[in-house]
Amino acid sequence: MTESRDTNKPGDLAAAAVVAGSHAEGHETHGKRKKHKVSIKVAALNITSFMDLTFNLLLFFVLTASFSIGEGVVPADLPVGSGGAASAATTAPPMTPLVISLRTFGSLDKVVIQFENISIDPPKDFEALYDVLSRMQDDPAHNRSGQYSAKNPIIIKPDRGVMWNHVVGAFNAIVRARYSNVSFAALPEN
Amino acid sequence: MPKRKKADLPRTELNITSMMDLVLNLLMFFVLTSNFALAELPKVEIPELGAGSQARANEKPDKIVVSVVAEGDSGNAVQIKVGSSNEVAPGDYGRLTQLLLVEKTRSKDVAIDLRADKRLHYESVAPIMKAITEAGISHVNIVAGLPDSE
Incomplete structure (x- = not known):
């Protein structure tokens, strides 16, 4: 039991490497490329928090925007001085x-x-x-x-x-x- | 054995690139179009003029806005606001003139947007117009609804 736990400890990457290796046994010519692909996937950008922030901002502006104000002005020149x-x-x-x-x-x-x-x-x-x-x-x-x-x-x-x-x-x-x-x-x- | 099975499964990932483009564009739109200055003004039911309205869109947003809030359908004014901060009690027209005189010294060519509720009676608005003219300001724009787009 302890032995198997030890071999698992290095994590998914090691496991993936083992799997990649087992694949390489089957298809010898594509072995190297497979390994490369795995490392590319690990380098993906984590934009989850960025998306959270963006959605919150979007919701804020959608809710605060007021479109119904169809206000305009009719200009008037009133006489100056008391008495109107x-x-x-x-x-x-x-x-x-x-x-x-x-x-x-x-x-x-x-x-x-x-x-x-x-x-x-x-x-x-x-x-x-x-x-x-x-x-x-x-x-x-x-x-x-x-x-x-x-x-x-x-x-x-x-x-x-x-x-x-x-x-x-x-x-x-x-x-x-x-x-x-x-x-x-x-x-x-x- | 179970490990190998997991690795063989295709990785299911959503491609959110186009959605992100859309969301960011929407975000930019709302950031640029939202107008916070208007939101500070008190809520007033402006007069509606229908299709023949001569009202134009407000070109200069830096005018002094005098808002007159109505007390329901009674026709009486309940609050007079100069800009978004200065408040004058209805009936205290001397203070309104004072406030406008102060604004007038700040800039020479001053214009006023009179934003009165359509339900107000003329006797509640006329003294305000008088107070404005007594402050020596003759250029008054009356805020009203834009022509109906039909």
């Missing part, structure tokens, strides 16, 4: 500003869009507001022959309770109709 849009209105620009008022109606989701100083049917949504504003614009380059220039000031005048979503919707419609001078009315002090 009210001061812009009192400086009396040569062109009469178009005042678009937004009012809540019934449930919070609904909004009424009205032009304050011109008589026109209230647009039913912001798509309609965009249509109306486009038709009102004087822009020969885009086949528009209305009476308002693109630089005509437009003031958005929402009620207190109007949702921000609607305010931005109105602003977006105005910017989309290529008006460049848009401001937001300040709330009346009370």
